[in-house]
Amino acid sequence: MAGEKTVETTGLLGWIDRRFPLSTLYKQHMSEYYAPKNFNFWYFFGSLALLVLVIQIVTGIFLVMNYKPDGDLAFNSVEYIMREVPWGWLIRYMHSTGASMFFVVVYLHMLRGLFYGSYRKPRELVWIFGVAIFLCLMAEAFMGYLLPWGQMSYWGAQVIINLFAAIPLIGPELAIWIRGDYVVSDATLNRFFALHVIAVPLVLIGLVVAHLIALHEVGSNNPDGIEIKDGPKDSRGFPLDGIPFHPYYSVHDIVGVAGFLIVFAAIMFFAPEMGGFFLEYNNFIPADPLKTPEHIAPVWYFTPFYSMLRATTSEFTWIMAAGAIIAALALLVKGNLRGIWRIAVPVVLVVAAIAFRILDAKFWGVVVMGGAVVILFFLPWLDYSPVKSIRYRPGWHKFLYGIFIVTFLVLGYLGTQPPSPVFNLMSQIGTVIYLAFFLTMPVWSRLGKFKPVPERIVIRRH
C-alpha cells in the first residue's frame, strides 16, 4: 500500500511497527542491547533505582487520594490514611520506606560509578544526567518531607529555606519567593505539594529517560573498565564480551529485585520507623510555629551534607582561604595551564580567598554544602587515571576511596548529632577530606603504578 513502510513483523505487531518503532525499540534496548557479561553485585542498583521510582510514584498516587495539603488538615489526614483507609498504613509505609531506600540504592549506584569509572569518556553525559537526577531527588525528598506537617517537617523546612536567605543581595527576597510567605506556612505547604507531586516527578522521569538513552547510546561500562565494543565481535557484529540485555539481565535483575524486596518488606513490616531514622519521632508532633524543637536535623540521607554546612564556621573560612591561596600558588608554579589561564585562574582563586573572609560564613556554608553535590558534575574531568576501573589502580588508590567512603559515613553520623566542639572539629576535618578527594584528584589519580588492563573482560564467579 502506498505510504506504508515495509517491516519484518506481521499481523497486529506489523501494523504497529509500520506506524511506531515498537520492534525496533525493543531490539535496540532489550533483545539486541549487548551488555558486558561480567556485571557483579554493584550493577543491581540501577534497575533497583528504577523500581523504587515506580514504587514511589504508584504509592504516591494512592496517598494523594486521601492526603489533604492544608496546614490544619494535613497531619490528621496522614493519621486517617494510617487508620481508616483500607491498607492505607501499608501504602504510607511503602512510601516512607521507599524514600529512604531510594537514597540507599542511589548512593550505592553512584558508588559503583566511582569504583569502575562509569562516568568517564564516552559516558560523561550519562553521569551528568545522573547527578541531575540526584539533585532533583534531594529536592523531591525535601519537599515531600514537609507534607506530613510535623514538627520536624516544619522546622527542617524553615532552617533549609532560611539558608537561601544567606545568599548576598537576592537572598531574603528569594526565601520569601520560595516560601510564598514570610515564614513557612500553609502557602509553603501548598506549593511544595504541587512541586512534589507533579513538577519534580515529571522532571525526574524525563531525566531518567535521558539517562537511559545516553547510556544505551554508548553502551554500559563494566567492572574491568574496558570497552567491549573495542573487543572481538561475533558473526552478527555484536561484541563477544557482551550478552543481550533481555533475557539475560532482565532475569538477572529479578534476583536483585527479590533481594531488595526482602529488605524492603522486613523494614516495612517490622521496623518502619527504623529506630527514628526513617520516620523521625519528633514528626509525630503536629507542626507548631511557636515551639522550636530542641534539636533540628534533616533526615539521615541529607546528614553528610548538613555536617558540611555546620562545619563551615568563621574559623573554617580561614582554612578555605588558605586552601585557595595554596592552590593558586601551586597552579602558578607547577600547573600546566596555558596562556591567559596561567594568570587568570590563580587570580580568581586569590579573589575567592579574600571573599571567603569578607562574606558571612553562613553563605559559604551554603556554598560548601551545595558545592559538595555540584562537584560531582565535574568528576569526568577531574579523573586523570590512565585506567577506568579501581581493579587496575594502585593499591593505595583503593585506600583513598576507602577513606572517602568512611568520611562520608562519619559526616553522616555527625549530622544526626547536636553540635559540640569535638563533633564540629571532626566535621571540619571530614569536609576537608571530602572536598580534597575531588579537588586534588587531577593530581593523585595519575600517580602510582597501575596494573595492566586485560584485553578481554574477567568474569568472576557470582
Added chain:
Amino acid sequence: MIKKLLAVVALSFAYALSAGVAHGYKLDRAPDRLTDMASLQNGAKLFVNYCLSCHSAQSMRYNKLTEIGLTEEEISRNLLFTTDKVGDLMEIAMTKEDGASWFGAAPPDLSVIARAKSVTMGPTGVDYVYSFLRTFYRDTSRPTGWDNLVFPSVGMPHVMWDRQGGNTLNRVTVAQEDLEDGSQQWVRTTTNIDAHGFSDITREVLDNYSGDAVDNIKLTPVDPAASAAYDNDVADLANFLGWMAEPVQLKRKQLGIWVLFFLGIFMVVAWRLNAAYWKHVR
C-alpha cells in the same frame, strides 16, 4: 596496623555514642503488654475516664476499640463520655485557646504521643508515659500544686493522685554555680518535699570538691500498696497509648512473616531461574 586503626575507630565511635546520651531523668522501662488484651482494655478504661476531657485523641475512633476485644455495646455503655455515637472520633469540648489560658499550654492531642516521645536509640514513648505518670510529687510552689521529675514545671496536675496515694521527694544535687565575678563554685542542694508539698531546702557550698555533678533523686510512696497497684495501672495505660499510636502494629508483624516467607521462596526461584539462563554463558 589494621587492628590499631580499628581500635581507634571503635573508640571514637564509643566516645561519640556516649556523648550523645540524652540528659534529664533516666526513664524506667515499661513492661511490654501490647499483646495482652485485658491490659489494653484496662488502659482504655483509664484513658477515657482520666485523660479524655483535657486531652483529645482526634485520630482515634471509639469503635476501633473492638480491635482490642471489646464489643460496640460494651464501648457504648462504658466508655462514651464525650459523645453518644460509637463511630465518632475521640474529640473533646475544650478548645486549644481555653486549654492554653487555663493550663499555660494546651494539653496536646494523645493520638500518636507514644510515637512522638520515643528517642532515637533510646527509650520508647511508652517508657516515657510510664515514667511520666509515676513521678509526680506535691510541690506548693507550682500553680497546680504538683511537679514532675520527667517533665519539670509541667502544666498538668497529677490527675490520678487519689489512685497513687502521693509521694515524698528527697533530692541531693551537686552542681556548679556561676558567681558574679565569673568563677564557679560547687554547691550541694538537699531538697525534701513532704506528702503535702511543703519543701525544706538546704544549700551547702563545697570547697575542695573534686567529683562529678550529682543528681540523686528518691521518690518514696506514702502508701506502697496503692502505689504498686497504681504502677500496674499506669503500665496498662502506657501500653494502651502505645497501641493507640499505631493500632495496626500487631497485624503488620503477622502479615510481615507471611510476606517474607513468600519472598524467600520467590528469591530461591528467581535465583535458580537466573542460574539456568546463565549456565552456558562463557
